[in-house]
Amino acid sequence: MTMELLTRIQRELNLLEQQGLRRILRVADTPCAPRVQVDGKPMLAFCSNDYLGLAADARIVQALREGAGIYGAGSGASHLISGHSRAHALLEERLAHMLEPFVPSAKALYFSTGYMANLALMTALTCMDPQAEIFSEALNHASLIDGMRLARAAVKVYAHGDVAALEQLLGASKSATKVVVTDSVFSMDGDLAPLRQLLALCEKHGAWLVVDDAHGFGVLGRRGHGVLEHLDLRSDHLVYLGTLGKAAGVSGAFVAAHADVVDWMVQKARSYIYTTASSPALAHALLTSLDIIVGEEGAQRRVRVGELIQAMRAGLSGGNWNLLMSDTCIQPIVVGGNEAALDMAAALFRKGLWVPAIRPPTVPRGTARLRVTLSAAHTVDDVRQLLEALNAIQAEEDHA
Numbered sequence: 099m100t101m102e103l104l105t106r107i108q109r110e111l112n113l114l115e116q117q118g119l120r121r122i123l124r125v126a127d128t129p130c131a132p133r134v135q136v137d138g139k140p141m142l143a144f145c146s147n148d149y150l151g152l153a154a155d156a157r158i159v160q161a162l163r164e165g166a167g168i169y170g171a172g173s174g175a176s177h178l179i180s181g182h183s184r185a186h187a188l189l190e191e192r193l194a195h196m197l198e199p200f201v202p203s204a205k206a207l208y209f210s211t212g213y214m215a216n217l218a219l220m221t222a223l224t225c226m227d228p229q230a231e232i233f234s235e236a237l238n239h240a241s242l243i244d245g246m247r248l249a250r251a252a253v254k255v256y257a258h259g260d261v262a263a264l265e266q267l268l269g270a271s272k273s274a275t276k277v278v279v280t281d282s283v284f285s286m287d288g289d290l291a292p293l294r295q296l297l298a299l300c301e302k303h304g305a306w307l308v309v310d311d312a313h314g315f316g317v318l319g320r321r322g323h324g325v326l327e328h329l330d331l332r333s334d335h336l337v338y339l340g341t342l343g344k345a346a347g348v349s350g351a352f353v354a355a356h357a358d359v360v361d362w363m364v365q366k367a368r369s370y371i372y373t374t375a376s377s378p379a380l381a382h383a384l385l386t387s388l389d390i391i392v393g394e395e396g397a398q399r400r401v402r403v404g405e406l407i408q409a410m411r412a413g414l415s416g417g418n419w420n421l422l423m424s425d426t427c428i429q430p431i432v433v434g435g436n437e438a439a440l441d442m443a444a445a446l447f448r449k450g451l452w453v454p455a456i457r458p459p460t461v462p463r464g465t466a467r468l469r470v471t472l473s474a475a476h477t478v479d480d481v482r483q484l485l486e487a488l489n490a491i492q493a494e495e496d497h498a
């Protein structure tokens with residue numbers, strides 16, 4: 099190999115390093131939980147999306163074992179060849195039933211990851227019409243953006259939360275296939291999209307509304323059915339995506355939409371068709387996770403995490419913190435510069451607290467932040483420790 103190939107990559111890596119943008123992997127030795135061992139060191143973690151504390155739940159782990167016993171380890175093929183097991187089918191029935199009150203005539207389709215589900219959605223909803231247009235919220239998740247790049251549709255971006263801008267774009271559109279796409283809970287900001295207004299616009303202009311509820315499914319709504327339950331929305335314009343690796347604590351994602359939309363995805367969505375079905379044991383374990391989510395225990399866990407959110411916000415409200423407006427488990431503290439955010443995360447890490455620094459391109463330049471995520475598995479005391487550490491770091495800085 100000529101050395102130039104590698105030298106180019108090394109030069110770019112050095113550049114990232116200088117800009118405070120080089121990312122590193124940390125190795126967790128223990129299950130996902132507030133108390134973890136990372137790179138051999140005991141830490142209190144505020145970084146997972148395991149909002150209900152189910153990722154290491156003994157009942158779900160047992161169901162995973164049971165599923166492996168019934169169905170084996172691997173699916174062996176893609177869904178359309180021979181990999182679609184009874185476990186996948188049962189899971190899809192349960193998910194469709196959960197979303198039917200909000201998405202009329204719903205069927206559900208299970209994917210290995212939310213990333214792949216979003217590629218499938220963006221391409222399948224537009225591939226029948228060369229004139230299709232996608233209207234995308236500015237802070238949408240990278241998986242939606244990649245899906246739009248893959249789709250051969252024109253993409254119009256509207257500013258964060260800007261319903262009026264979207265209305266203008268929709269009004270000006272001549273396309274017969276309009277698809278409005280938004281996260282429900284914004285993954286790096288924690289705020290909610292104005293879904294009621296967006297849906298009204300979509301109904302008026304004959305557009306689909308694709309709602310990516312990765313951070314809402316399981317946590318929002320009295321019974322954990324997600325943002326549509328939380329806001330009491332129902333419409334045949336809705337196409338819903340929920341993920342199952344966050345609050346549900348396992349892995350994968352699903353689309354819930356009109357049965358014909360789902361059937362169309364089975365025909366056309368390449369990220370569904372050309373990939374091996376995930377292990378049926380995961381789908382089997384998810385049935386137990388859903389039992390917990392929709393039951394009394396799930397409701398109690400949602401209340402508990404709500405209390406922790408309030409405690410954290412109250413604890414930081416006095417200080418000089420740029421805590422974003424958010425009522426969800428995602429509580430970002432904007433720091434600004436990349437180095438400053440990294441320094442803050444490193445100072446917390448030295449105190450035994452694991453909070454990720456989120457930098458561009460994940461967030462806009464100049465808005466690097468600490469992304470604190472809370473889980474029902476945290477205690478009030480855990481949150482108090484975080485607040486004390488943050489205040490101590492700020493006091494040290496004020497002295498320096």
Ligand SMILES: *Cc1c(COP(=O)(O)O)cnc(C)c1O
Pocket residue numbers: 210211212213214216239241281285310312313341342343350351
């Ligand atoms: C995490 C996430 C995804 C991707 O889901 P995975 O199952 O992790 O691939 C999609 N959209 C949003 C908003 C997310 O936060």
